[in-house]
Amino acid sequence: MKKENYEGFSDNAIRLLSAPKGNSKLAMAHFIAMSDLFNSKSNPNGYISLGIAENVLSYDILKEKLVLGDSKESGEVTAVPPQVLTQYSDIGGIPQLRELIAVELLQNQVFKGYKPTNNKLLVKKEQILVSGGATPLLENVFNLFCNEGEKCIIPSPFYPSFVYDAFQRFGVKVVAAKSEVFNDNDEIIDFKLDLDVFESLYNQGGVKMVLLCNPNNPTGYIFKPTEIKQLVNWCHSKKIHLISDEIYALSVFNENGNEFKSIYEILEGDLGEYVHILNGFSKDFCLNGYRIGYFYSQNEMVFRYMVSTSAFYSCSNIAQYTAINILKDREYLERYIKTNQKNLKEAYEFASNLLNQYSIPFIKSSSGVFLSLDLRACLKCLPDEDDEDNKDAFSKEIKLWEAIFGNKVFLNSGKLCYFDKPGFFRLVFTLPKDFVEQGIKRIATVYNSLLNK
């Protein structure tokens, strides 16, 4: 085997390249699945991936706004002269887009029209930064508040990539604040932002910020406004910053759960020095491939830092003009959001009905493109690990994941999301019905056959 030669690399780079490779099947799974994809007619035995958080349900209604310039098909001509697209646009984003994000998207939709009495607290375009996706924004926010080795608290379970976004290039550590609430039967009945947990993590030292993803990935849970307010107060008392990642804000489909309120509304428009909002077009608008993110803060220093380093994550003009196209038509925007939410709700109900049919437990979801399965019951039916060294709490979860993948379904394992206990898996349901149906059927086969042993 060729010796790896990191001659001339920085510590940062060596650290990354030397990181031990995890379960390689897990790492390769997505690609294996993509190269042998299920098709109900031509490839019924192909893989079904329910692992990627993409929403393809509303493409047909999105389509009309995605084609720019002279379109011979739709006959639509945009007012934007294409040459402008090719040249440098303003740092921080095209002013028209910043304005539309401030007013049409945030104030009117994400903040549900909430307007504080103090005009100064209305969202201004000068407080909006447009970026090439939410990912590089996140990375830079970690870098903004934390030195290498310092920490960010994130309620768990959480979106696995937070860990890499923080750590890869800037060495910032994520620490998980467990939020699951179990009843006496060991069922997850709720999630909560437990300040005792936050306090004990803080006391271990090095904590410089908190990140709250609400609505939450992977559960689709919406945190309670009262708890969020208390968390904000706690952050204030420690003088640490809070980022509210609201990337699923418009993907709420379940009114029975907690009502979603942006942190802006919870704080009555006064974000102050320590609270900032991060968002993007990937999930709510199904445009992950376009790479459009945005950041909102009322803290001028924070904003100045993010803007002065924004050359490293600029958003393509074509993507920006697409976003302008979507946002400037208010009637269309409202119709799109409603339709998308309806599609999400239908898809969720379809998936949850099937899961109930097969008696597969899951955590009720209120938003986003996913729900979390609770497959703990069959973990004990798996054979014990012989190798003592390999025995970790999640080793059976991995075995179960492999069994499911062996039956050609790809799910995200709860371990990556820092679930408190093994046995949870994230299932994405925003796919065509035959995919979801087949996928759940195959999961059921594995699950139930294990239970029946």
Place this chain on the structure above:
Amino acid sequence: MDNYKSFSKNAKKILNSPICNNKMQTAHYTAMENLFCPETNKNGYISLGIAENVLSFDVMKDKLSVDPNFCQRLTQYSDMGGFKDCRESIAKLLQNHLFKYKPINSDLLVNYKQIILANGATPLLENIFNMFCDQNDVALIPSPMFPNFIPFAGQRFGVKIVDVKSEVYSNNNDNSQIIDFELNLEEFERQYQLHPVKMVVLCNPNNPTGYIFSKKQIKQLVDWCREKKIHLLSDEIYALSIFNRDFCSGKSDIGTREDNENNNNNDNDNDESAVSGGSDEMDGANNIIPTNEFSSIYDICKGDMGEYVHLVSSFSKDFGLNGFRAGYFYSQNQDVLRYLLSTSNYYSCSNIVQSALINIIEDKRYLCSFIKENQKRLTSSYNFATKTLDHFNIPYLKSSAGLFLTIDLRKCLNKLPELNNDFNNNNNNNNCPFKKEIQLWELLFDNRVIVNPGKLCYFNEPGFYRLIFTLSNEFVYNGIERISKVYNQLIS
């Protein structure tokens, strides 16, 4: 108000950095809000400061307005590093248009897996600095150079740039005339001994001068880097923006590189002996800077770049697509590729841009004619600019490529009035040799023309300014006229 006590060291450093000259910082924006227009705003600003090429947009337009490949797939996540077909297209672009050499060993041909796409060259450059250098490590760059290398390296990762002077002066003790640029290995070695050097960046063709470095010297630099085991990054962002010499002097178009394959065995260095001012009839007598022929570093290495040589470029300059944000990296080093790929989430290229790029590159006939036409227009604009400069008796350094040339206003620096007050808002600059250059810059700005001061580019001495000529003739003429007003008034 907490200020930024709670920020990281990285962030504090950026927020604390002094703003050296307010006027310069906001100049561009001031100009944009009050732009020159021959009909409606004769007194508006003319900026010759932004390196954009708008000359060939009408040739590009057809490919931009309708994307025949538009489909749902574009809205979804694509592969890390870019769509396979986009990477393949760029591999072809490199092999057929940037590179002339075709190695016999097929392993050395460009493979799509060796290409990484990004949203511009900027974040790629930043990450490459981070990849090879720890905080406070040094990258050597020949100067004069592209100013932004410094913040790309330093802003978030604290990597330092040390410049290696490349100006060559004539021996006339009277007139310190720049007659050439060179990659002086003694200088490189000297700086290498003084600093923790981990890499070298070579921008060729060069910004701000448009100079093309000699193949021989580049090869020597490659050997030097390999011997020191430090990495060399070749930034070839202006590789296709080379002026057409024969077109300059009235001969027929030389055509594309493919047409010239008979001439392309690189063992002879005939290009070095060319042109000591003779064949470029347009240039004034003082422009004896040689016009070297461009070869990509791939060609210079005969296709075998090995472990230590890498290439970065983008679609911003050669194709005038800076607003799209489309950059790419090419290397034959697997570990380098692996690192850049695994951190590529932070600079992924928008799918819709990738699709537009494929649309442009895959139409071979279109691509060849675009490149040719763009070079023709660049050459024509360069000629117009130099003729105008000659007309107004403003000295300049001959350029061979890019969107710019360097004007030489040294003569009038001594004629500037002495200023008592510290107008730079920065005490350090009272004795700064570039104080007069800044003062002259301000005079030009007050006369509503913007050029970039050489100080930012680490010119060896004050008085040089970068002038962008890839604009309409009207802009260029009026801009140079305004420069002349200031310059000629001072020296008379």
